[in-house]
Amino acid sequence: MSLVELKNVVKRYGENTVLNGVSLSVEKGEIIAIIGRSGSGKSTMLRCVNGLEPIQGGTVAFDGTVVNDPATDLRKLRQHVGIVFQSFNLFPHLSVEKNITLAPKVVKGVPPAEARTLAEAVLRKVGLAEKIDAYPDQLSGGQQQRVAIARSLAMQPQLMLFDEITSALDPELVGEVLKVLEEVAREGMTMMLVTHEIGFARKVANRVVFMHEGKIWEEGPAAETLGRPHTPELETFLSAVLH
Amino acid sequence: MTYSFQFRDVFAAWEFLLEGLVLTLELSLVTMVLGLVIGLAGAAARVYGAPWLKRIVAVYVETIRNTPLIVQLFLIFFGLPSAGLKFDANTAAMIALSINLGAYSIEIIRAGLEAIPRSQIEAGQSLGLSPVQIYRYVIIFPALKMMFPALSSQFVLLMLATSVVSQISAQDLFHMASIIQSRTFRDFEVYILVAAAYLILALLFRLAFAGIYHFVFARR
Numbered sequence: 305m306s307l308v309e310l311k312n313v314v315k316r317y318g319e320n321t322v323l324n325g326v327s328l329s330v331e332k333g334e335i336i337a338i339i340g341r342s343g344s345g346k347s348t349m350l351r352c353v354n355g356l357e358p359i360q361g362g363t364v365a366f367d368g369t370v371v372n373d374p375a376t377d378l379r380k381l382r383q384h385v386g387i388v389f390q391s392f393n394l395f396p397h398l399s400v401e402k403n404i405t406l407a408p409k410v411v412k413g414v415p416p417a418e419a420r421t422l423a424e425a426v427l428r429k430v431g432l433a434e435k436i437d438a439y440p441d442q443l444s445g446g447q448q449q450r451v452a453i454a455r456s457l458a459m460q461p462q463l464m465l466f467d468e469i470t471s472a473l474d475p476e477l478v479g480e481v482l483k484v485l486e487e488v489a490r491e492g493m494t495m496m497l498v499t500h501e502i503g504f505a506r507k508v509a510n511r512v513v514f515m516h517e518g519k520i521w522e523e524g525p526a527a528e529t530l531g532r533p534h535t536p537e538l539e540t541f542l543s544a545v546l547h
Numbered sequence: 548m549t550y551s552f553q554f555r556d557v558f559a560a561w562e563f564l565l566e567g568l569v570l571t572l573e574l575s576l577v578t579m580v581l582g583l584v585i586g587l588a589g590a591a592a593r594v595y596g597a598p599w600l601k602r603i604v605a606v607y608v609e610t611i612r613n614t615p616l617i618v619q620l621f622l623i624f625f626g627l628p629s630a631g632l633k634f635d636a637n638t639a640a641m642i643a644l645s646i647n648l649g650a651y652s653i654e655i656i657r658a659g660l661e662a663i664p665r666s667q668i669e670a671g672q673s674l675g676l677s678p679v680q681i682y683r684y685v686i687i688f689p690a691l692k693m694m695f696p697a698l699s700s701q702f703v704l705l706m707l708a709t710s711v712v713s714q715i716s717a718q719d720l721f722h723m724a725s726i727i728q729s730r731t732f733r734d735f736e737v738y739i740l741v742a743a744a745y746l747i748l749a750l751l752f753r754l755a756f757a758g759i760y761h762f763v764f765a766r767r
Binding site: 354356378379380382383385386387389391393394395396397406407410411455456459 | 666667669670672673674675676677680684685688689692
């Protein structure tokens with residue numbers, strides 16, 4: 305059984321169809337890069353996986369649980385699916401430690417001392433151990449995003465979703481975040497990442513999914529798909545982003 | 548026009564004034580706590596509640612904000628006994644003031660809640676937090692921080708407005724002033740003194756609120 309299984313997913317905002325029959329399965333340990341023009345539905349697809357976006361047709365399943373089933377306990381499911389956002393979304397009034405330990409403490413009941421150790425561990429992983437007592441507004445964008453990744457990791461998810469996590473960063477800060485991402489990938493995390501970093505996708509992803517007009521237009525092994533696009537749409541897209 | 552101030556008789560009745568001051572202070576503090584609780588719960592219902600709940604809260608808020616406090620007070624103290632609900636003056640005063648402040652607090656806190664970006668809520672949801680946990684840990688603090696100046700000035704207004712409770716014979720500062728006035732006939736002196744007392748009280752409250760902001764909110 306695949307860890308993530310999308311079948312014929314349809315998502316509409318009023319008249320506007322954003323996802324038009326998307327099917328995709330992701331195996332445990334796979335790293336999927338989702339690319340495409342803005343408005344192609346890639347972020348929306350990602351947000352369907354943890355139930356942030358209700359869908360109008362098809363099914364989304366995670367680890368055998370149907371996400372779009374009204375009876376599904378989304379809170380429980382989301383403990384296993386981490387997501388990192390483009391705009392970091394750290395809690396501005398909480399220190400780095402509290403940002404990281406909030407959910408382990410109140411959702412999983414981890415005792416405070418243990419939670420602090422956990423925060424230290426995940427911060428070491430993203431290279432920010434010394435920032436444990438800082439507040440988000442004292443950090444650079446790249447550091448904030450690394451804390452957001454650490455916050456997600458602290459829940460020990462089985463799957464991590466990354467929604468254009470370097471798009472809001474100054475160019476010189478992109479590298480440090482991608483480095484952390486690679487580190488997480490190396491540890492065997494299953495990842496779905498929406499990205500504009502084609503070079504990074506080629507290097508880290510097992511599979512690339514190209515979305516166009518609400519559909520999966522083309523998909524396949526990363527190097528092959530990016531190296532020899534089959535459709536003119538992907539070719540056009542790649543030539544636009546690579547130049 | 549000459550008037551020679553004579554504060555002696557008025558000062559002689561200082562124990563009355565002090566007693567009234569204590570009740571004014573008590574009423575203000577209790578009402579502020581209750582008003583804040585009503586405000587937090589009501590604003591959550593108004594912004595995140597089911598449609599029927601939103602409507603109930605909206606009706607409450609608009610009814611209270613568009614009728615005079617003294618009418619609300621009289622309804623509770625003189626009206627409700629006809630329906631079998633009888634309160635002593637202090638309790639009636641506390642209820643009326645809390646209901647009144649609650650409505651204004653809801654409206655202020657609501658504005659704070661609506662200013663919290665949707666992305667903060669999504670971040671909380673994505674971490675598996677329940678709606679109540681999101682409200683408590685993610686939303687309340689930044690919302691209160693944002694609305695603190697408006698809220699604290701509403702609280703000071705409330706403290707000043709407690710003077711209407713003298714109308715139902717609750718023995719607050721203003722009521723005591725009237726008693727002293729009727730005994731000494733030193734109207735000018737009494738009301739100067741009372742005005743000064745309210746002024747000092749208001750300034751102390753503002754100082755206290757500034758302190759709370761500084762130590763609780765400004766640091767984060």
